Amino acid sequence: MSDPDVPPSALSGDVTLPAVLRDVEPVRSVRTPIRLEYSVTAGSAAEAYLRAYAEKRIVGHRSPVDGAVFIPPRGVDPRYGQETAEEVELAHTGHVGSFCVTHLPIPGRSDLVPPYVSAWIHLDGSAIGFLGLVAGCANEDVRIGMRVRAVWKPDGELGPTSESILHWEPTGEPDVPFERAGNRAWRAGGPDGRDGRQERGDA
Amino acid sequence: MRDVAVVATAQHQVAALTGTTEVQLMVPLLNAVRDAIGLTQADIGFTCSGSSDFLAGQAFSFVHTLDAVGSVPPICESHVEMDGAFALYEAWVKIQTGAADTALVYGYGKSSPGSLRDVLALQLDPYYVAPLWPTADAVAALQARLLLESGVSGAGELAEIAVRSMRHAVGSPHAVRSSADVTVADVLAEAPVADPLRPSDIAAEADGGCAVVLAAGDLARGLCERPAWIRGIDHRIDAHGLGVRDLTRSPSAAAAAVGAGAGDDRLDFAELHGLYTSQEAILVRELDLDDDLLVNPSGGALAGNTTMAAGLMRIAEAAARISAGEGDRALAHATSGPCLQQNLVCVLEGE
Numbered sequence: 133m134s135d136p137d138v139p140p141s142a143l144s145g146d147v148t149l150p151a152v153l154r155d156v157e158p159v160r161s162v163r164t165p166i167r168l169e170y171s172v173t174a175g176s177a178a179e180a181y182l183r184a185y186a187e188k189r190i191v192g193h194r195s196p197v198d199g200a201v202f203i204p205p206r207g208v209d210p211r212y213g214q215e216t217a218e219e220v221e222l223a224h225t226g227h228v229g230s231f232c233v234t235h236l237p238i239p240g241r242s243d244l245v246p247p248y249v250s251a252w253i254h255l256d257g258s259a260i261g262f263l264g265l266v267a268g269c270a271n272e273d274v275r276i277g278m279r280v281r282a283v284w285k286p287d288g289e290l291g292p293t294s295e296s297i298l299h300w301e302p303t304g305e306p307d308v309p310f311e312r313a314g315n316r317a318w319r320a321g322g323p324d325g326r327d328g329r330q331e332r333g334d335a
Numbered sequence: 336m337r338d339v340a341v342v343a344t345a346q347h348q349v350a351a352l353t354g355t356t357e358v359q360l361m362v363p364l365l366n367a368v369r370d371a372i373g374l375t376q377a378d379i380g381f382t383c384s385g386s387s388d389f390l391a392g393q394a395f396s397f398v399h400t401l402d403a404v405g406s407v408p409p410i411c412e413s414h415v416e417m418d419g420a421f422a423l424y425e426a427w428v429k430i431q432t433g434a435a436d437t438a439l440v441y442g443y444g445k446s447s448p449g450s451l452r453d454v455l456a457l458q459l460d461p462y463y464v465a466p467l468w469p470t471a472d473a474v475a476a477l478q479a480r481l482l483l484e485s486g487v488s489g490a491g492e493l494a495e496i497a498v499r500s501m502r503h504a505v506g507s508p509h510a511v512r513s514s515a516d517v518t519v520a521d522v523l524a525e526a527p528v529a530d531p532l533r534p535s536d537i538a539a540e541a542d543g544g545c546a547v548v549l550a551a552g553d554l555a556r557g558l559c560e561r562p563a564w565i566r567g568i569d570h571r572i573d574a575h576g577l578g579v580r581d582l583t584r585s586p587s588a589a590a591a592a593v594g595a596g597a598g599d600d601r602l603d604f605a606e607l608h609g610l611y612t613s614q615e616a617i618l619v620r621e622l623d624l625d626d627d628l629l630v631n632p633s634g635g636a637l638a639g640n641t642t643m644a645a646g647l648m649r650i651a652e653a654a655a656r657i658s659a660g661e662g663d664r665a666l667a668h669a670t671s672g673p674c675l676q677q678n679l680v681c682v683l684e685g686e
Binding site: 162164166168169170171172173174175176177178179206207208209210211212213214215 | 352353354355356358359362363365366376389391392393399401402403404405406407448449450453454457461462465466
């Protein structure tokens with residue numbers, strides 16, 4: 133955080149004032165604090181999703197158009213603008229669709245020492261990935277297609293928040309082949325006519 | 336100029352949306368307008384929306400809301416941080432250029448999670464005025480005070496506007512404030528909120544959304560039995576600084592009405608986006624409306640004000656009445672900014 137009493141570097145040099153203002157102390161900056169408070173309602177889809185975490189469950193929504201499952205659920209299939217309402221309980225296992233090694237700390241996560249791995253986790257049965265942390269192995273060993281499972285907080289510490297999952301750790305199973313890893317939902321109903329579920333061999 | 340018409344409208348407005356996100360609000364509305372005329376998103380040439388992320392306090396909510404539109408295959412889309420009526424203007428221009436023959440326009444607002452009166456302070460000058468955090472009602476009261484003290488309007492006239500809005504709103508499905516038996520005396524007996532403005536002088540705050548489909552020429556005739564043709568549309572702006580304007584006037588509203596050709600022929604009714612009775616009083620004069628003209632048959636924005644949609648709702652209300660045969664020629668008005676700073680006038684007509 134920058135020191136609020138130190139003017140920005142762009143203003144730290146001499147300011148040339150008109151003659152009438154020469155003998156007065158220059159105004160080098162103006163602070164106009166802005167604070168707005170909101171009581172956000174998560175909405176029915178997000179609320180059910182968050183509450184499920186407190187019960188050690190992960191839920192998504194199934195599209196009525198082609199059966200693709202979205203996580204987190206937003207109550208809509210964004211491809212077609214169609215409402216989704218069918219809740220689907222998802223497995224606690226999946227694979228890494230993509231990842232990056234992050235060198236910045238997360239506020240409030242002093243236990244997480246940079247560099248750590250942020251990844252798109254593609255749960256088994258889900259058509260899209262969602263963000264998670266990968267731990268339990270060396271950063272260098274994380275790869276696209278690696279199978280992972282959720283590591284939950286102790287039961288007594290679970291809450292209606294995605295932070296109930298501490299991170300994702302390798303299962304040791306064989307990798308998902310690179311060409312089959314990552315998003316597949318976006319192909320469903322596409323020109324090639326392939327269905328997202330068939331693509332991943334789901335039921 | 337190409338003939339462009341409103342061929343479908345849908346809206347939803349309640350005092351406060353609970354348990355529903357802006358996306359979930361818009362999905363049924365967008366489906367309703369497309370379904371009403373048998374179009375899918377793939378048939379829409381241009382999509383344009385108006386909203387503000389400051390209302391619900393969610394960054395990029397305007398991008399999120401595209402989830403409700405459906406964007407596979409990819410769509411041609413734009414957004415204005417203004418009322419949806421101004422998005423409609425952009426869509427109308429797009430159709431005029433020939434780049435599209437149809438357009439989906441929507442505006443929405445969910446201001447209930449925050450304090451709208453404080454949020455609106457941030458549209459004022461960021462260095463000189465906004466740091467003082469004047470509430471929207473206080474800024475409007477400066478205008479109302481000038482109106483009363485200059486003798487242009489009386490308190491009774493403002494109360495009559497409030498009563499007329501509440502009576503017209505009875506039976507209006509989207510109004511959130513209505514009353515069949517309220518009287519001028521009742522309104523004048525209310526304790527002021529920001530003197531001289533009383534609760535009934537201030538538009539009833541609401542959450543909601545509105546969606547409209549525009550189409551050109553014979554396409555419009557094929558989609559809708561009685562399209563509401565946009566005969567003229569114009570928007571103008573006055574200076575931003577409140578101190579440099581005569582707040583009892585709104586020259587931009589008058590100029591927009593002339594630009595839209597509002598006075599060229601007889602009007603059957605007008606739908607005005609006045610956020611305060613004092614603003615409606617100014618608009619009636621600036622738009623040069625006849626004394627006996629039917630104003631705000633829906634109750635107007637006073638009966639339900641969804642920030643970022645109330646102006647588009649005026650166009651939708653006017654178009655729906657024309658399409659239903661309840662009028663032939665109407666004026667719809669939308670405003671933006673403090674104290675009627677920017678104004679849009681749209682003249683709609685049935686064939």
